[in-house]
Amino acid sequence: MTLLEAVGISKRFGGVTALHDMSIDVEEGEAVGLVGPNGAGKTTFFNCLLGLLHPDAGRVTFKGVDISGQPIHKRARLGIGRTFQRVELFSGLTVAEHLLIAERARQGRGGLLSDLLGGGRPTVDERTRVAEIVDLVGLAGAADVPVEALSLGHARLVELGRALITEPDLLLLDEPSSGLDRVESLALAGVLRTTQERKGTAVLLVEHDLEMVQRVVNRLFVVDSGAVLAAGPCLEVLGDERVRRAYLGRGVA
């Protein structure tokens, strides 16, 4: 069944057409890649999917519901999680606090009244869940470290953990490997594979690192100049002549 479907997304910034009639779809539990040269419109498209930007045309459906007009947090509640290209963490809080906040957000539990009655302490369940995810992303030693003290690689893992703990049906990852060394990228790819296989989380991955892409995704969309250039199974698409030209430049191809 189709989980996410974006149809005919167009976005202009002044005179620049960033997206022109982009359409993609993601099946349930599937890992899909979105690649393309810099400036192809990948991040813009991501932001349109999530509601950080409002497309000029087109519509986004998720689980069969049109979410085009919904605010970001409602889309998140429906089951879309994401990470950012430029890491966005809650400065001043520790790794465990990041996860706890996200876990509470998932439950949608706890309000002013229960806080006032002293019900704000983390429950045993919440602690276990947090510990689980900390282990999964491999940050077990750093749970109580303020996020400012982490390296970029670890910060990306915190973002991933924060998204995973909300149990999204679809995880949008915006260049998760940028700024990571090879070992860190591989570890990240490993975590992604595990969650996708175990929890059946669908993944939409925007990425430059083709090795990472090949490790994680089954199906690939190649974007160039704000439109889909090619789509299909990973290896097939990467072998395509047009793709090689757009991606690697004429001289190399």
Add this chain to the structure above:
Amino acid sequence: MSNLLNYAIPGIPFGCIYALVAVGLVLTYRSSGVFNLAFGAQAYISAAVFYDTAGTHHWPTWAAFVVAVFVVGPAVGFVFDRAIFRYLRTASATVKLVAALGLLVGLPALIQAAWFGTKAKLRPPAVGPTPEHFYRWLSYGIDSNQVAVVVATVLVVVGLGFLFRSTAFGLRMRAVVESPRLLQLNGVNAERVATSAWVLSSVLAALAGVLLAPLYARVDSTNFTVLMVAAIAAAVFGRLRSLPLTLLGGIVLGVGQEVLTKYLPLGNLLVKGFRPSVPFILLFALLLFWPGLRKPDVTDPLAGVNPPPPPLAASLRDERLERLNRVMFPTFIVVFLAASLFALPSFWLFLVTQAIVMSVIFLSYTVIVGMAGQISLCQATFAGVGAFTTAQLATNHGVPVLIAMVAGALVAALVGVVVALPALRLGGLYLALATFAFALMVDNLVFPQTWAGNGQTGVSVPRPQLGPVDFTANRAFFLLALAVFAVSAFAVIFVRRGTTGQRLAAIRGSEVAAETIGIDPKRAKIVAFALSAALAGLGGALLASLQGTVSSDSFNYFYSLFWLVLVVTTGVRTVEGAVNAGFALVFVPELLHHLPGRWANLEFVLFGFGAINYAKHPEGAVEFGKRRSIERVVNWNKRREQRRPSPPGSVPPAPDEQREEVRA
């Protein structure tokens, strides 16, 4: 038609002054990131120098003008920058705004007290030729002062536009706001650029002050408030960016106000309040409806190199200290209670009670500023709403006082939501300005009404009674206040630790990221506003009942500013900070009162030092002091342990001790 023009033309010079100040605001904001609310105070200093030299000492006008505008003005800007704002280059917009507010609150009082004292105010001399020259064109007249104002404004706007758009210096000034550190990395002395920007904008302030002086019969604080608000409105009209739009906004406002004043009917209280509130209403409306106002999301690309904010002192643990604390804290509470109840004379008990009541009001800042990270400049208004609701219900409708107090808190919470709802779209600086405009509007339009605050006459609130317990006696009321404070303080602590507090912390850290995990930032902030307003309202109601009567003067907009600066200086993240602010507010003036007369201005000097200290320690003086003393004890303990002869094979000091020190 010609009638209308006759009204409109005198408005133009006023409009020009508004525009001049507004342009100064925009310039400072764009070149230092500070929305300099103290701009009016700076103008006031130069106006004062101009009075004093040209008026009192009979200097030639040009000499007085040069000294006031080109010597004193830039000197003041230089001092501000060196003493305060250079510590804030990379600080958040909130911190910068509070520092400017501190100057706005402290400066005029300091100047007036230190300099002019009781000296009679003189009519300021004119800048243009004396006697004034009248120019006539058809049937419209304009005098030389007014012409001077218009000419100066146009020159300034054109000159600044050129500076910003077409010079390397202008480019650097724009860059230094984005990231002083990136500018440094590109080989530019960012410090010098920022200081120059301050000096330049201070010349503008001085010019505005001197030009403004002759237009009003005399410069008093009311005129300055109106001037500042009108200028802010003009700056908002220009979206804090466009100089031509700012100029236009100022002139339209000046003309509009004159024309409106002539045409509005003289009538009832509402209209009387409406006339001076036009700029406030306009500012509020502009903030809510003017398109193109976006959240100023200037983030320093190098923000990642900032050290993390220091942990709350409470998170530093030392076993010995904790054991000591477990004994000391209850002892202190018992001694405090016993002393208050049995030993203190009635007068001092009253003061202690007042301090506790103020602490309840100040807890509202802990919620909205400390937890939600929003600057609200209408907390005194919320307190007033609580107080007047209680008064009206208790005195005129026979509701039991305690119930009326709760109702007061609830009504205040409701008002808080109503203010927050539309303003939250903007957040940050614009939200602060909207609350400021709201406070001024309520001051002028609502609080003077008989059904609300009943103006300066005020309303009376009886002491509450609960069954057989009568809180009329000061001791009984002290206990009531203490109980209310305890409940409020625990509420704040629980909320901070709980889901709401965490959500707010997340939103403060990254609003976008918070949204992508399903948190609704709007809702969280509205909850914070409601809770904060409720606490302020509750405190206001208690204060009213303590004092017996309150008038609209007890809660005017100035208190909102003053209280904010006070609480933020002592510490806005903790309950202790609020308590310390409460006691400081009541006892510092009381103690200074007992000093010899020439120390009378010490209060304002303290305030100034508070502002400077705040710039260096934005977490607040109390929090800073507490953390430092805990660290000292911890380090002292460690040193003592190290000095002890270590048994063979013992481990060297743990590595995390070093981390602790680095963090400190």
